Amino acid sequence: MQETSLYxxxxxxxxxxxxxxxxxxxxxxxxxxxxGEPPVVVICELKLQFNLELVLQGVDRAAACDEVWLAARMSARGKGREHDRxxxxxxxRLGFGLLAVDGKGKVELLLSPAAVPPRRDPKRRSRLVEEHHRRKGDPSIGGSTRxxxxxxxYRQEAIACAAAMADGPKRPRDLKLVAPRAASILLHNYYGWFARAERGIYALTELGQAALQSQGVLDGPPQVAPFQVEQLGAKLGA
Structure with a gap:
């Protein structure tokens, strides 16, 4: 059983x-x-068993959210930490909620989160909310950091730029509808997918072509038909 099975x-x-x-x-x-205004933010951390590491993760996350939940697999013989008073x-005392997941995927509420005096980190909270809003769909399974x-x-927008450029070089303003941060993505070129063809115009590199193929967005040789935005949404989980 893996952490991702709890997600x-x-x-x-x-x-x-x-x-x-x-x-x-x-x-x-x-x-x-x-x-809501502001929205209510909850963070849940997953582990295969309840342990101190899970609690410490919750402590680290507490400043960025309104509620912390800890979830783990229910011990088979009822001797796990979840049964330790x-x-x-x-x-x-920390105000954390506890959830136990049995072998059939049933979730048992062990403890509801409680209000505790907040120690907020506004910048960290804001980054979480912004990333949540910007991300299309839910493409990553929780617990799959490895x-x-x-x-x-950001990666979704970079793929959107690359997909839109599959039929030829583009200007940043040509890509704004599919990727609001296109200008910054092309300029900084974090993944090495883009190259400046001429002033203000960018083309895909071999790395960019490979990235599209690995995502299943681009099949076959580089010369392909113009990319459809609806197709991208399906590929990225929108």
Missing amino acids: APVKRFLESLDFTVKGEVGGCDIVGLRE RFRALCR QKPIMTA
Whole structure:
């Protein structure tokens, strides 16, 4: 059993509480937003068992959200930390919610998160909310940090730029509809996918072509028909 197997049942549980849930946002296994002004932000960390490392992760995340949830697999014989009153008492003092997932994917609420005096990190919280809003769909499974690269909103926009350029060089303004940050993405060229063909015009590099092929967006040789934006949305989980 892997941490990623916990993602779907925990996501369903949080969605039942009216949160919009996405995996692997800003280094967190799960980030959920509930509409409001400001939105309610929850972070949930996943582990195969309840342990101190999971609690420490929760402590680290607490400044960036309104609620912290810790989720782990339910111990088969009922002897795990989730049944230890001291462990629950610690999580209660920290204000953390606890969720246990059994072998059939059923989620049991062990402890609801409680309001504690906030120690907020506004910048970190703002980055999480922005990334959650920008990311199309939910392309990354929570708990999958070892499966690189994570499909961030920035990477989605870079792929959108590359896909739109598959039929030839483009100007940044030609790409703004599919990637609002196109100018910055082309200029900084973080992934090495783009090259300046002439002033103000960019073309795909071999790395860019390979990236499209690895995503299944581009098949066959570089010379392809113009890319359809609707196709991109399907590929990226929109």
